[in-house]
Amino acid sequence: MKLFLLFLFLLAVVLEISVTTVPFIFLALLFLTILYRNYWVYVMGFFLGLLLDTLGFRSLGLTSTFFLVFMFLVLAYQAKFEIFTLPFIFISSFLGSFLYLRFFVVQGFPLMESLFSSLIAVCFFVLLRKLSNNNFLDLDKRYG
Amino acid sequence: MQKKRNFLYVFIILIIVSILLFALSKTSFLDGPKSFVQFVFSPVQSAFFNITHFNQKISQSKDQEIDKTVKIADINKLEGDNKALRDQFETGSEKNPNLIPARIIGEPAFIPGFSYPETFIIDEGKDSGIKEGDAVIYKNIAVGKISKISDFSSVVTLITNSSSSFTAKTMSGSVSGIINGQGGGVIIFDNVLLSENLKIGDLVLTKGDVNTNGIGFPPDLVVGKIKSINKNPSALFQKAEIESPLDFEKLSLVFVLTQ
Numbered sequence: 001m002k003l004f005l006l007f008l009f010l011l012a013v014v015l016e017i018s019v020t021t022v023p024f025i026f027l028a029l030l031f032l033t034i035l036y037r038n039y040w041v042y043v044m045g046f047f048l049g050l051l052l053d054t055l056g057f058r059s060l061g062l063t064s065t066f067f068l069v070f071m072f073l074v075l076a077y078q079a080k081f082e083i084f085t086l087p088f089i090f091i092s093s094f095l096g097s098f099l100y101l102r103f104f105v106v107q108g109f110p111l112m113e114s115l116f117s118s119l120i121a122v123c124f125f126v127l128l129r130k131l132s133n134n135n136f137l138d139l140d141k142r143y144g
Numbered sequence: 145m146q147k148k149r150n151f152l153y154v155f156i157i158l159i160i161v162s163i164l165l166f167a168l169s170k171t172s173f174l175d176g177p178k179s180f181v182q183f184v185f186s187p188v189q190s191a192f193f194n195i196t197h198f199n200q201k202i203s204q205s206k207d208q209e210i211d212k213t214v215k216i217a218d219i220n221k222l223e224g225d226n227k228a229l230r231d232q233f234e235t236g237s238e239k240n241p242n243l244i245p246a247r248i249i250g251e252p253a254f255i256p257g258f259s260y261p262e263t264f265i266i267d268e269g270k271d272s273g274i275k276e277g278d279a280v281i282y283k284n285i286a287v288g289k290i291s292k293i294s295d296f297s298s299v300v301t302l303i304t305n306s307s308s309s310f311t312a313k314t315m316s317g318s319v320s321g322i323i324n325g326q327g328g329g330v331i332i333f334d335n336v337l338l339s340e341n342l343k344i345g346d347l348v349l350t351k352g353d354v355n356t357n358g359i360g361f362p363p364d365l366v367v368g369k370i371k372s373i374n375k376n377p378s379a380l381f382q383k384a385e386i387e388s389p390l391d392f393e394k395l396s397l398v399f400v401l402t403q
Binding site for chain 2: 014020021042046053060064106
């Protein structure tokens with residue numbers, strides 16, 4: 001299962017560099033951070049950031065730093081407030097996508113692109129919630 | 145509490161490593177490993193690109209239209225060279241450039257098919273003799289310039305990219321101006337004096353910005369045709385929107401001009 005997930009992530013990296021600029025990796029890391037809250041998410045973010053920098057012809061370490069700082073802020077917020085909520089998902093994915101696209105991908109004001117990314121995040125959140133309600137995921141046990 | 149401390153330690157270690165890697169990447173120390181990773185992923189990128197562009201090829205009629213546009217520009221250039229040789233004021237001779245064919249392996253756009261790409265990734269790099277700033281063309285039509293390069297692949301910034309800017313002239317009246325990409329597939333012929341006469345349908349060609357190292361757009365490459373003119377008497381300059389004969393989304397092969 002882990003190997004399959006790793007394979008999916010690598011494919012997503014290639015997709016993000018060659019076909020579309022939708023920040024799939026950023027959104028995936030955001031959800032992994034929110035769902036698992038484990039230090040290995042940092043490690044994943046670090047290596048995926050390095051890969052994105054290499055294939056995207058950016059300076060190494062830039063995207064990794066961005067991912068690490070963002071995940072740190074999400075986890076810091078989680079210490080005080082509930083993060084598996086629709087408003088948090090929408091705002092964090094919108095802000096994160098906006099900053100990511102502005103710094104690394106798009107020249108100008110990527111407002112529509114950020115909104116589209118946050119819509120993807122919201123749809124995925126709704127799907128996760130439905131799966132949780134149908135007992136396919138144990139999200140309620142994890143979040144009480 | 146222990147868990148929080150573990151998070152913090154991991155975060156600090158990884159941040160330090162990221163910053164170190166960032167500093168190292170400013171030297172050429174990591175170029176080798178980067179090029180290797182790009183080389184390994186290049187076939188996968190190419191496969192993804194081919195899958196998403198399997199039905200997008202330049203049609204025969206469009207190809208004929210492109211050939212016709214290029215021939216018009218070529219005839220104009222030959223007439224100019226002929227006149228120059230007869231006048232004996234210009235040699236008209238330039239170093240023969242090399243043409244390196246390169247396949248496009250990546251064309252990131254926000255929503256492929258709807259959003260316009262701003263850059264290409266091609267499968268040729270320093271190993272093939274390409275340098276940063278080299279012109280990229282297709283059938284004598286300007287496509288863009290090499291903006292980033294590694295050993296085995298490069299990034300081409302299209303002429304429609306908002307960071308793209310170079311000098312150009314019209315074919316009929318040799319009106320000079322600057323081509324500025326606006327993003328979203330839009331090209332503007334800007335900084336044209338109000339006293340100059342622009343005509344809709346006129347061809348716009350590169351004026352030539354090759355430096356002493358042979359890097360840049362050579363003269364007389366086709367940029368496109370004037371689609372509309374914006375002439376405001378109260379403004380300093382007039383501008384025109386240019387339409388390239390190429391549909392950049394349908395390209396799969398380009399050529400890099402190297403001296």
